[in-house]
Amino acid sequence: MSKKRGLSLEDKREQLLQIFYESQDFYLLRELEKLGPRKGVISQAVKDVLQSLVDDDLVFKDKIGTSVYFWSLPSRAGHQLRQVRAKLEADLSATKSHRLELEKMKESSKKGRENSDEREAAIAELNEMEQEHKALKDELEQYADNDPALCENMKNATEIAHQAVNRWTDNVFSLQNWCSNNFPEAKERLQSVYKEVGINDDFDYLD
Structure with a gap:
């Protein structure tokens, strides 16, 4: 025997609304938690279901003193639903209008692009020009090393x-003279150090 299936959230919302519609009265939360099980909504779920109805403006609440009362009238709920429906219909209408505009733009963009010998020839010529442009660009890059501006920059860098x-x-040379003058007894050691760091007898200024 299959287990009895519980109410969906929408069913619970509808059953809770029926409590208000049938009595057209005001209720505290604890009163609704007692009445909910009679409609198939367990008391633990009443608060969440009630809040969802409040969020959708199907149930209203107001604080009187220290107590919070909830109420809902069929006329108010009907008005809210009519407003929601009107908004959805307006959105649908706007979407349809936008779609028609896009279709018109699509058809308009096709004008002048119909397949023809002239269009095919123009496309072929464009492809040929693009290939020629690429070939010239590649050839220009081969001569980049001979660019006058690049040569001038290299010349300046070389001078610096x-x-x-x-x-x-x-x-x-200044360091060598200072060391030789101040430490003459270490001259041979200094010569050895010079060779270790690559300073040989042919070390001199560049012309």
Whole structure:
């Protein structure tokens, strides 16, 4: 024997609304939790179902003193549903209008693009020009090393490097003289250190 299936959320909402419609009275939450099981809505679920109805403006609540009362009238609920329906119909109408506009734009964009010998020839010519442009671009890149601006930059960089090398060479000679003058007893050791760091007898300024 199959287990009895419980009410869905929508069914619970409908049953809870019937409590209000049948009595057209005001209720406290604890009163609804007692009446809910008579309609198939367990007391533990009444609060959540009731809140969902309040969120959708199908049930209204107001605080009087320290108590919160809930109520719902068929006329008010009907008005809310009519408003929802009107909004949905307006949205549907706007969507249909937008779709028609898109279809018109689509048809309009097709004008002048019909298949023809002239169009096919124009497309072929465009493809040929694009290929020629790519070939010229590739050829231009091969001569990039001979670019006058690039050559000028390399020339300037070389000059700066040349000056820097001679400046450091001058620093090395100054250091050698200082060490020789201040530590003459260590001259042979200094010569050995020079060779270790690559300073040989032919070490000199660059022309």
